[in-house]
Amino acid sequence: MMTNTPMFWRIIRRLLTANYGRLFVILLALGAGAAVTSALLNLQIDAKKRITGEFRSLGANVVIAPIVYPIERTGGPTLFESLLAELPSQYESHSVPAVAFLYVIGEVAKSGATQFAPAVIAGTKGQGLTEIRPGRRTQYLASLENDPDACEVGAKAAAQFKVQVGDTLQLKNQGREATCKIFAVVGTGGAEDAQIFTTLKTAQALADLPDRISLIQLSVTGTPASVQSFIVSLGKQFPQAEVHGIKQFTEAEGHIYDRISSILTATVFLVLVLTSLCVMAGMSNVAVERKNDVGLMKAIGGSVQKVVHLFLTEAVLLGVAGGVVGSALGLLVSIWLGKAVFGVAAEPRLIVYPVSVALTIITSIASAFPLRRLASVRPASVFRGEE
Amino acid sequence: MFLRLVADSFTRRPRRKILSMAALAMGMAVATAALSVSLDVGDRLAHEFRSLGANLLVTPEADSLPLEIGGVDYRPVNAGAYLPETDLGKLKTIFWRFNIIGFAPILQSPAQLLTAQVMEHPASSDYTDIQLIGTWSDHTVPIPDGTTYMTGIGKTNPWWTVDGRWFHEGQNECVVGTALAKRKGLHTGDKVFLSVEDLSTKVQRFVPHVITGVLSTGSSEEDAVVVSLADAQNLARLPQVYRRLYVSALTKPEDAFGRKDPKTMTPAEFDKWYCSPYISSIALQISQELKGTDVRVIRRVAEGEGNVLRRVRTLLWLVTFVALLAAALAVGASAAASVIERRSEIGLMKALGANSGLVGVILAAEQLLLAFVGGGIGYAVGILLARVLGERIFGFTPEPKLFVLFVILVLAALITLLGSAYPLRRASRYDPAPILRGE
Numbered sequence: 041m042m043t044n045t046p047m048f049w050r051i052i053r054r055l056l057t058a059n060y061g062r063l064f065v066i067l068l069a070l071g072a073g074a075a076v077t078s079a080l081l082n083l084q085i086d087a088k089k090r091i092t093g094e095f096r097s098l099g100a101n102v103v104i105a106p107i108v109y110p111i112e113r114t115g116g117p118t119l120f121e122s123l124l125a126e127l128p129s130q131y132e133s134h135s136v137p138a139v140a141f142l143y144v145i146g147e148v149a150k151s152g153a154t155q156f157a158p159a160v161i162a163g164t165k166g167q168g169l170t171e172i173r174p175g176r177r178t179q180y181l182a183s184l185e186n187d188p189d190a191c192e193v194g195a196k197a198a199a200q201f202k203v204q205v206g207d208t209l210q211l212k213n214q215g216r217e218a219t220c221k222i223f224a225v226v227g228t229g230g231a232e233d234a235q236i237f238t239t240l241k242t243a244q245a246l247a248d249l250p251d252r253i254s255l256i257q258l259s260v261t262g263t264p265a266s267v268q269s270f271i272v273s274l275g276k277q278f279p280q281a282e283v284h285g286i287k288q289f290t291e292a293e294g295h296i297y298d299r300i301s302s303i304l305t306a307t308v309f310l311v312l313v314l315t316s317l318c319v320m321a322g323m324s325n326v327a328v329e330r331k332n333d334v335g336l337m338k339a340i341g342g343s344v345q346k347v348v349h350l351f352l353t354e355a356v357l358l359g360v361a362g363g364v365v366g367s368a369l370g371l372l373v374s375i376w377l378g379k380a381v382f383g384v385a386a387e388p389r390l391i392v393y394p395v396s397v398a399l400t401i402i403t404s405i406a407s408a409f410p411l412r413r414l415a416s417v418r419p420a421s422v423f424r425g426e427e
Numbered sequence: 428m429f430l431r432l433v434a435d436s437f438t439r440r441p442r443r444k445i446l447s448m449a450a451l452a453m454g455m456a457v458a459t460a461a462l463s464v465s466l467d468v469g470d471r472l473a474h475e476f477r478s479l480g481a482n483l484l485v486t487p488e489a490d491s492l493p494l495e496i497g498g499v500d501y502r503p504v505n506a507g508a509y510l511p512e513t514d515l516g517k518l519k520t521i522f523w524r525f526n527i528i529g530f531a532p533i534l535q536s537p538a539q540l541l542t543a544q545v546m547e548h549p550a551s552s553d554y555t556d557i558q559l560i561g562t563w564s565d566h567t568v569p570i571p572d573g574t575t576y577m578t579g580i581g582k583t584n585p586w587w588t589v590d591g592r593w594f595h596e597g598q599n600e601c602v603v604g605t606a607l608a609k610r611k612g613l614h615t616g617d618k619v620f621l622s623v624e625d626l627s628t629k630v631q632r633f634v635p636h637v638i639t640g641v642l643s644t645g646s647s648e649e650d651a652v653v654v655s656l657a658d659a660q661n662l663a664r665l666p667q668v669y670r671r672l673y674v675s676a677l678t679k680p681e682d683a684f685g686r687k688d689p690k691t692m693t694p695a696e697f698d699k700w701y702c703s704p705y706i707s708s709i710a711l712q713i714s715q716e717l718k719g720t721d722v723r724v725i726r727r728v729a730e731g732e733g734n735v736l737r738r739v740r741t742l743l744w745l746v747t748f749v750a751l752l753a754a755a756l757a758v759g760a761s762a763a764a765s766v767i768e769r770r771s772e773i774g775l776m777k778a779l780g781a782n783s784g785l786v787g788v789i790l791a792a793e794q795l796l797l798a799f800v801g802g803g804i805g806y807a808v809g810i811l812l813a814r815v816l817g818e819r820i821f822g823f824t825p826e827p828k829l830f831v832l833f834v835i836l837v838l839a840a841l842i843t844l845l846g847s848a849y850p851l852r853r854a855s856r857y858d859p860a861p862i863l864r865g866e
Contacts, residue, residue, distance in 0.1 A: 061850065065760040072756035076749055087742055094738055098479070098731035143496045159492050174727040196721075200492045229484055229725035231495040254496075287586045287645025292479040299475050300739055306816050307464055307743065311750040314457035314812075318757045321450035373749070381742045 048350070055333070055354050070362025070400055071369070073319040078370030078396035080308045083377050086386040088301050090378075093134070093261055095297070099174045100139075100257035101289045102271055104281050118142070118252035119281055121240065124166055126277070127258070131270055134261035137168025140253040142243045146213035148236060150201050153210075159197055160235045161211055163243020165253075172257045175228030181205040184223035191220035192237040195227035200234075209236065213246040264294035316399070320407045339419035351408050359404030363397035370396065433792050444797065450761040451801030451843065452808060454754030455835050459809025461747040462834065464816055467825045469740050473677050476732040477528060481583040481673035481725060483710055485510070488721045498647035499558055500535055500670075503626065509534075509668035512656065514717050516570045518674065521712040523704050526677040529582025532669035534561040534659045540652060541620040541633060542611060555611060558651040559621060561659020561669075564593035580653075583673035587648070591615040591640025596655040601636040604649035608641045615640055621652060623662045634662060672720075674713065678706040680733035751838070758839075759846025762794060774862030787851050794843040802839030806832050 056063055095101075106117035124140045142163040147156035166172075169192075184190050184206070193203065203209060203222055211218045220238050227233060244250050260267050267290060275283040330351070337347050371388045378386025436444070486493075487508035494501040510532075518530055538559035545553040563579040570576055580587060594600035601621070603613050613619065620633035642653060660666050679685070685705040689697055701708050706729045710722040769790075776786050810827045817825045 062764060065764045069757045069760035072753045072760075076753035079749055080746060083742075083746070091735065091738065094735045095731065097727075097734045099727040145494050145496070145501060157492060158494055160494055160496055174730055176726060197492060227723070228727065229723040229729070230727070231493065231498070233723065234493045234495065284645060287643070288480055288584070290645075291586045292476070295478050296472070296475050296735070299472065300735075302819075303464070303468060303739075303743070304746075306819065307461065307746055310460055310812060310816065311457055311746065311753075314453050314460070315750065315753050315757065318450050318453035318457065318754055321446055321453055321761065324446050377745050377749070381738055381745060 048353075051350060052353055052357070055350070056357070066358055067362050067365075069319045070358060070404055071366035073315050073403060074363045074366025074396055074400040075370035075373060076315050077312055077399050078367040078392050079374040079377065080311060080370075081396060082371055082374040082389055082392045083386060084304050084308045085389055085392070086374070086378050087304055087381070088263075090382045090384070091297065091300055092263055092293075094382075095289075095293050096171060096259050096261055097174055098289050098293070100172045100259050101267065101286050101293065102258040102260050102274070102283065103286060104256040104258070104274070104278065104283050106255070107280070107282050118249060118254055119256070121165070121244075121251045121253050123278065123281065124253070124256060127256070127274075129167075131260055132262055132266060135167075136258055136260055137166075137171040138256055138258045139164050139166035139169050139172045140240060140256045142240055142247060142249065142253045144213055144243050144247040146211050146246055148197075148201060148212075149210050150203050151208035151210055151219065153201075156210075156212065157200065159200075160231075161213075161243055161246060162232075162235045162237050163240040163246075163253075164237050165240035166256070168259065169237070171259050173226075173228060173232055175226045175232065177224045177226050179205040179225040181223045184221055187221055187223065188239065189218075189220045189242070190223045190239070191242075192224045192226055193222050194233040194235045194237075195225055196233040197236055198222075198225045211236070211238070211242070211246060214248075216246050216248060218242050218246055264290065264297055267293075312399075316403045316406075319403055324407050324409070335419040352405060355404045355408040356401060359401035360397070362404065363400030366400065367393050367396040429789065429792075432789055433796065436793055447761055447797055448801040448804070451758050451798060451839060452805035454758040454842070455802045455805025455839050456809035456812060457750045457754045458747075458838060459806050459831055459835050460812040460816065461743075461750045462831050463810065463813035463825050463828070465740075465743040465747045466828065466831070467817065468743055469736065472736055472739060473732075476736065477675055477677065478585050479728045479732060480585055481530075481675045482678065482706060482728045482732070483674040483676060483713065484723050484725055485672035485674060485713065485717060485720050486670070486723070488719050490721070507670070509665060509670055510672070510717070510720060512660075512667045512669055515672070516568050516576070517716040518713065519568075519570045519576050520572065521709070521716055522702065523676070523709050523712060526704050526709065528675050528677060529578045530672060530674040531563050531566075531578065531580040531583045532656060533671040533673065534656055534663065534665065534669045535559065535671070536561075536623050536659065536663045538621055538623045538652070538662065539631065539633075540611075541622075542613070543618040543620070543635075546620055546633070555607075557607065558647070559623060559659055559662065560648065560651050560653045561656040561663075562653060563656055564596070566596065566656070580673075583675045584644070587642060587644045589640035589642050591638075594639050594653070594655055596657060599634065599636050599658065600639045601652050601654045601658075602640045602642045603638055603653075604651050605641050605643045606649040607651065608638075613638055613641075619652070621654070621662060623664070625664065634658075672717075676706065676709050677704065678709060678729070678732075679704045680736045681705055681707070681729075755838075755842045755845075758842050762797075762843045762846035763850045771862055773857055774859040777857065777859040778863060783856065790847065790851055791844060794847050795840055798839040798843040799836060802836045803832075805839070806835045809835075 104119070104123065106119055121140060124138065127138050128136060130136060144161045145158060146161045148159040149156045178195060191209065198204065201209065205222050205224060207222050209220050209222060211220065220242060240253070244252065260270050262270065267285065271283055271285055334347055371393065375385045375388060378384060487510050489508050491502065491507045512532060515530070515532060518527055536559050538557055540555045540557045541549050541553060564581070565577060565579045568576045568578060589602055594602055601619065607613065615638055617638045618635050619638060620635050622631045622633040624631055636654060643649060656669060660668065684700065685703065685707065689700060689711065692700060706724050710724055714720055714722040773786055814824050
């Protein structure tokens, strides 16, 4: 064996280059398998993360409220506004939109009108009101948005007070008064449709509750388990408040996430198994054609062990070549797939690459499996052209 | 002779054909399983999304502005408008009636609660202010077409869980929220007395109710008492009415067309829109049946659902597509290999006088036969796999669709023909003499 090493490699080279058509076919099959393996593995990891991001279009999923839920009409328990600044702005490298609300039931009228009607005025402060409270803005005036007296009006309230963007509303509560300019009308389908969203300052002045808020809503991105641990850690950080998930959304999200992730895993697993079986069957087809080569090798004195050794080395080389090229292509494809599905390029995860190359080599070796049958090939009958 | 040649190539060298066929069958099984799952998964996931609860809210059109904070309406009972309960059966008569999978009316009112211990001689501090919620737990609704429909709050608010059981209608039973139960030390089986004050006469009439369970919802209902709609109507002296109706409907995610304003549509477009289960068209149909209502889409639920569904659907279609592509490449490669290996046979045929066209046709016929048999086997395997997948994940069996079989067979034929086209073309140009000499 020692002295035969150069010969061994020479034979390998010949085996590979003797028929370019065959080489191309094998590499194509292996490369396609490797590409689909790495693309799907990468996409699967990425998609599970992204889906949790998509859930955030459901809006807030965590609430920080006073320990006793405010059930009385006025003078209900409140929290300190300073709480908002103490919240983490990021969790697991996703930003955490958080908005503080102070609710006041006040009297409202269009400016100039004398007929006041009761309405809920919600003072808001914080980042990401639109993420916290998903809805559709039917009217919007960007130029007014940064006005210190700007307010947003729910669709139902806008219809009730017959106002539209650009109009001014008068607000009052127990003798205290304020005005605000409407920069948007929003429809959410929920209680928010009947509310008027002002700055927190305005609501605090109306309620005569400086530095107080009713509650904070957060929209936390993550798997159900990581959202739960966020809630627990926040609860420890703020013992004076009650932190809880909004059951409607946390429960449904958990439920749906489990389903989607099991569909993805199952589909990807199935596709991978079948693809490698498919590649294997195709490659074995090629391997069986090697009878003549085996016959010749045995006729000039090659041992069965050596012949199998030769073919296995060839399979590993092919697997490495197909795997290295195919997996790289697959990663590129998955970046594009991520973009097509989520609008954001999928992050290539490096762990996928060696896994996919290794799988390809294994597939390639497994495809050489039928060659073991060639051990029983009798050179004489091969040369006589018998089947 | 032609048929004999084709048949012979199968019977003479079965092992080689079996391998080609196995490759094809596996490839087609990938395609079938992936296709079947992608075809069904959208509908199935839409069902899963109903665990988010109602996506439509119906309120009286001529209502005063609700003063709702944290799920509690602070309007006095006599303010605002109500809707007739008797109309509700009409919900199941709209065009998309089968897409409505549940609805529940709500009548909410401030009320007072007395525990059994203090009922005899209550001090003024014993009166507890609570929110009284009247709704259906398991209610049979008569439908105008003569049938009945069973629905309740569990369908529209599936995250409401009761430790114990829901109340039965007409038996003076109730369910109390966990927060309230904890505060007042109430347990399942206890008796409480409920009353809604008559604002004009200031009369309180307490009615006993037995607690059948403790409710957790994660929001303000945990501080409320939930009774049957009929009980709430009696207590509040508001017969046969409700204030809010939650509807949970299976919908198609809104696309650009679904978002168009129906008022700007042409009649043909409007018909198409009306006959698609978009949330907005279902909302319109409900408001046409229930007069005097304002039907609003609960945006966060509807839009969140639409977004996630769209993504998952695209994702699965892409996975299917990639899987198909890989299967096609592998199968095509195997088809090409089987042609390359048959040079000597081709040489012999040509030496015996077959022209290039005939050789091509014979080999193509072989490949096609292979494609149909392999494709058929692959379809069967794929359907079996899709069934296992479906049962594992959703607990249902996807229907085998003939349409998929058709697609698979066409695909198999296309792939094998494409895979062998190039080697076939080369083969038909072979010069027989050197091949037969073994060069």
